[in-house]
Amino acid sequence: MIVINLPFACTFAQWRVEAKDLLQRNIHPYRVEWYSVSDEPDLFSDTSPATTNKTRATEEEYRLNAHVPAEATSSGTAPIMISAAFIRQCKLALCHRSTDKFALLYRLLWRISHDEPHVLDMAMDADVKKLALMCKAVRRDLHKMTAFVRFDCVSTERCSDLDSARPKTSAQNSEPTQEPLYYAWFEPEHNILVQAGEFFMKRFSNVQWTIATPVGSIYWDKVHLTIDHSPILTKPDVHDDIVALWDTYYASIFNPARLKLKAMHAEMPRKYWHNLPETNQISALSTDAPTRKHTMLAAKPSRPPRWAKKSGLIK
Amino acid sequence: MKKAEIAKTAEANRTHIAPQTETLNGKLAILADAAKYDASCASSGAERRDSTTGSGMGSAGGTGICHAYTPDGRCISLLKILLTNYCIYDCQYCINRKSSNVTRARFHIDEVIRLTLGFYQRNCIEGLFLSSGIIRSSDYTMEQIVHVARTLREKHDFRGYIHLKTIPDAAPELLASAGHYADRLSINVELPTASSLRALAPEKNAAGIDRAMARIRTGIDAAKEKSMSGRRAPKFAGAGQSTQMIVGADQSTDSQIMQRSDQLYTAHRLRRVYYSAFSPIPDASAHLPLVEPPLVREHRLYQSDWLIRFYGFSVPEITGALKDGMLDLDLDPKSTWALSNRQFFPVNVNTDCRERLLRVPGFGTTTVNRILQARTHCRLRLADLHNMNRAIKKCLPFVEAVDWHPGASIDSLSLRDRLTTRSNNVMPGQMRLFG
Numbered sequence: 237m238i239v240i241n242l243p244f245a246c247t248f249a250q251w252r253v254e255a256k257d258l259l260q261r262n263i264h265p266y267r268v269e270w271y272s273v274s275d276e277p278d279l280f281s282d283t284s285p286a287t288t289n290k291t292r293a294t295e296e297e298y299r300l301n302a303h304v305p306a307e308a309t310s311s312g313t314a315p316i317m318i319s320a321a322f323i324r325q326c327k328l329a330l331c332h333r334s335t336d337k338f339a340l341l342y343r344l345l346w347r348i349s350h351d352e353p354h355v356l357d358m359a360m361d362a363d364v365k366k367l368a369l370m371c372k373a374v375r376r377d378l379h380k381m382t383a384f385v386r387f388d389c390v391s392t393e394r395c396s397d398l399d400s401a402r403p404k405t406s407a408q409n410s411e412p413t414q415e416p417l418y419y420a421w422f423e424p425e426h427n428i429l430v431q432a433g434e435f436f437m438k439r440f441s442n443v444q445w446t447i448a449t450p451v452g453s454i455y456w457d458k459v460h461l462t463i464d465h466s467p468i469l470t471k472p473d474v475h476d477d478i479v480a481l482w483d484t485y486y487a488s489i490f491n492p493a494r495l496k497l498k499a500m501h502a503e504m505p506r507k508y509w510h511n512l513p514e515t516n517q518i519s520a521l522s523t524d525a526p527t528r529k530h531t532m533l534a535a536k537p538s539r540p541p542r543w544a545k546k547s548g549l550i551k
Numbered sequence: 552m553k554k555a556e557i558a559k560t561a562e563a564n565r566t567h568i569a570p571q572t573e574t575l576n577g578k579l580a581i582l583a584d585a586a587k588y589d590a591s592c593a594s595s596g597a598e599r600r601d602s603t604t605g606s607g608m609g610s611a612g613g614t615g616i617c618h619a620y621t622p623d624g625r626c627i628s629l630l631k632i633l634l635t636n637y638c639i640y641d642c643q644y645c646i647n648r649k650s651s652n653v654t655r656a657r658f659h660i661d662e663v664i665r666l667t668l669g670f671y672q673r674n675c676i677e678g679l680f681l682s683s684g685i686i687r688s689s690d691y692t693m694e695q696i697v698h699v700a701r702t703l704r705e706k707h708d709f710r711g712y713i714h715l716k717t718i719p720d721a722a723p724e725l726l727a728s729a730g731h732y733a734d735r736l737s738i739n740v741e742l743p744t745a746s747s748l749r750a751l752a753p754e755k756n757a758a759g760i761d762r763a764m765a766r767i768r769t770g771i772d773a774a775k776e777k778s779m780s781g782r783r784a785p786k787f788a789g790a791g792q793s794t795q796m797i798v799g800a801d802q803s804t805d806s807q808i809m810q811r812s813d814q815l816y817t818a819h820r821l822r823r824v825y826y827s828a829f830s831p832i833p834d835a836s837a838h839l840p841l842v843e844p845p846l847v848r849e850h851r852l853y854q855s856d857w858l859i860r861f862y863g864f865s866v867p868e869i870t871g872a873l874k875d876g877m878l879d880l881d882l883d884p885k886s887t888w889a890l891s892n893r894q895f896f897p898v899n900v901n902t903d904c905r906e907r908l909l910r911v912p913g914f915g916t917t918t919v920n921r922i923l924q925a926r927t928h929c930r931l932r933l934a935d936l937h938n939m940n941r942a943i944k945k946c947l948p949f950v951e952a953v954d955w956h957p958g959a960s961i962d963s964l965s966l967r968d969r970l971t972t973r974s975n976n977v978m979p980g981q982m983r984l985f986g
Contacts (some may be wrong), residue, residue, distance in 0.1 A: 248732060254734075274576055354559075354927075357924045357925055357927065357928055358928065358929070359921035359925055359938070359939045360925065360934070360935040360936075361938075362920075362938075365938065381614055383616045383617055383618050383619075384619075386673055386675065387674050388673070389672075408623035408856070413759075416670065428698065435610075436674075438601035438610045439601060439608065439609060439674075440601060440602065440608050441601070441602045442605075442606060442607065443608070443672070471812075476673065478669050478670070479570075480576065480668070482670060482673070482675055484576050484579050484583070485630070486619060487580075487588045488579065488580045488583035488587070489584075489586070489621060489627060490581045490587070490621040490622055491621075491623045491625075491633060491830055493830045493831045494623045494625075494828070494830060494844050495623060496622070496623055496846075498624070500620040500622055500623075501764065503620050503624075503626065506618065511617060514619060515619075521622050529831060532832065532833055532835070533831050533842075533843070535834070535835070536832070537834075537836060537837035538652050538834055539652075541652050544649045544650055
């Protein structure tokens with residue numbers, strides 16, 4: 237049995253090195269056991285000797301195996317042809333939090349390179365189906381992260397200008413103002429910090445921001461994007477004044493005559509609610525909705541306002 | 552309408568500002584409430600761009616993102632507001648018609664900009680969808696709308712999504728300028744027939760709307776072409792144009808609505824036609840009594856819209872199977888078509904073409920793609936279909952596989968009931984409303 241240890245935040249390049257090596261040595265998937273250090277988060281948080289030892293142990297075993305002659309005639313020099321689509325899927329699936337992703341991907345790689353070159357076309361195949369589900373879960377998680385991350389302005393000066401209606405004077409502008417810094421908290425299900433970081437970097441490249449998560453944080457200082465994999469364990473208490481306006485918008489854009497709670501839950505599951513301030517209003521809005529609808533339906537038409545009549549515009 | 556009258560109305564508008572409409576929060580409440588009957592909320596289809604090369608914020612061009620959902624199941628993708636809900640038009644179905652007693656307010660252009668940028672920076676929205684009641688004149692109102700977009704783009708280098716509602720009889724230069732700054736333009740046709748429009752929205756003019764849509768289409772087409780020297784034309788509403796029709800406010804049938812949509816899709820190459828179930832509003836017009844919003848009807852219209860745009864159906868094929876021109880509320884339009892065209896089935900999943908596969912009830916485009924891909928390597932069995940598509944039961948009477956033939960079930964008299972019960976299971980909440 238060959239044991240391979242890859243980090244939780246394993247990149248495609250890291251996995252590729254291992255997989256390619258195994259394949260060239262013609263090692264059957266059932267002989268490989270993959271695991272990730274994320275199984276033991278306490279080892280992950282510090283660079284403890286235990287981790288290094290483990291890696292070394294793996295390496296030794298690895299070298300040991302290297303002496304074993306290849307099982308088949310495979311010389312290890314034949315190029316392995318892999319479609320771009322499979323590489324894209326691998327990259328996505330590697331972000332999945334499960335640890336059987338490594339084994340699944342190697343198994344598929346093995347099948348593609350041996351007697352089933354078209355296996356990825358077979359949507360009914362159990363492995364292919366599982367891969368598709370993993371990719372879908374990661375894609376959805378990433379999509380929901382781009383949707384539900386909410387930044388709060390944590391530095392004082394310039395962020396509050398939305399609430400003060402007064403225009404800025406030149407004197408105020410010449411004062412050294414503090415740089416606005418935006419802070420967000422999010423709990424992604426999968427390891428998608430790199431992709432999410434790129435998305436937000438492109439969107440907000442001219443301000444500094446941080447997104448903290450239980451699996452690490454992303455910083456953007458207007459030049460560099462840094463991903464730190466040390467977990468942030470508690471949600472910081474940050475509030476932005478704009479939340480009040482956003483709450484108003486949320487309540488006003490809701491149409492009480494077409495209550496469809498199931499549709500809302502499908503797209504915005506409850507697990508996201510505690511990071512979305514406007515969701516506090518959901519219960520009140522949906523309780524009042526039937527009454528509001530019936531009031532509208534029962535109301536008698538009123539007389540047009542006087543000014544509209546006076547202006548001669550009402551026939 | 553005479554100019555003097557319009558000016559007088561505008562004056563009246565200004566002097567009737569209620570006190571609670573002074574604060575930004577109060578105005579936001581009124582002008583978001585006024586905008587919610589517009590169904591459009593798409594933020595996809597724009598040209599790819601981001602803030603890395605600019606001084607402002609924003610990115611666009613990927614799939615649309617919905618940043619929140621309200622209890623009506625609709626998404627919040629854009630900040631959807633009116634510049635003002637004062638209006639000199641008297642469209643009977645509209646909450647903002649001049650004869651309504653709704654509280655009126657008007658945003659300063661600066662306020663709209665600060666709201667848009669403030670919400671965008673917090674990642675609450677993908678951009679702005681700005682509309683407005685008509686004040687003073689069409690040109691004046693359109694100019695105000697364009698002014699907001701221009702300021703966002705030029706002064707703040709905003710690269711998020713902008714959708715502008717266009718006023719049909721505004722000057723062509725204003726339309727051109729709106730297209731330059733916006734990703735999407737829309738003009739609502741509101742009602743499917745010219746006679747309904749005359750009856751319910753006397754100031755609107757169907758021919759004028761069509762002319763403006765044609766003009767927008769010309770702008771969009773021109774922007775896609777390159778000059779002889781290979782230079783690109785200036786950009787114009789990259790995400791196309793859309794429109795909305797109100798369902799249930801007049802006596803129009805579903806056939807009429809679909810025919811009008813089809814005409815809009817072909818003549819003006821619209822990206823989307825939205826359907827909006829006529830919804831109760833506060834302070835309704837005496838000429839247009841309120842009803843429960845026909846949500847299932849709206850849903851069925853969207854389903855047929857999809858069949859026409861993505862499944863190769865034509866409008867006469869769908870409307871041909873209808874009773875009194877109305878879609879069956881208990882059964883989706885594809886199943887309705889299948890039941891009245893039983894001779895078309897069974898469809899063989901191993902040999903039939905894509906176009907035929909797309910007609911099978913229960914097969915979506917994803918399932919059809921999977922079938923086509925897999926069958927190049929093997930012959931498909933029932934178990935394979937089952938592994939590709941969770942809604943397998945629905946398609947069973949209509950398909951043929953290596954180890955499956957529907958036999959006489961396609962001609963069974965109870966087939967309709969079997970399909971109906973299943974569709975009831977799919978959305979029990981909606982069906983109960985009308986049950």
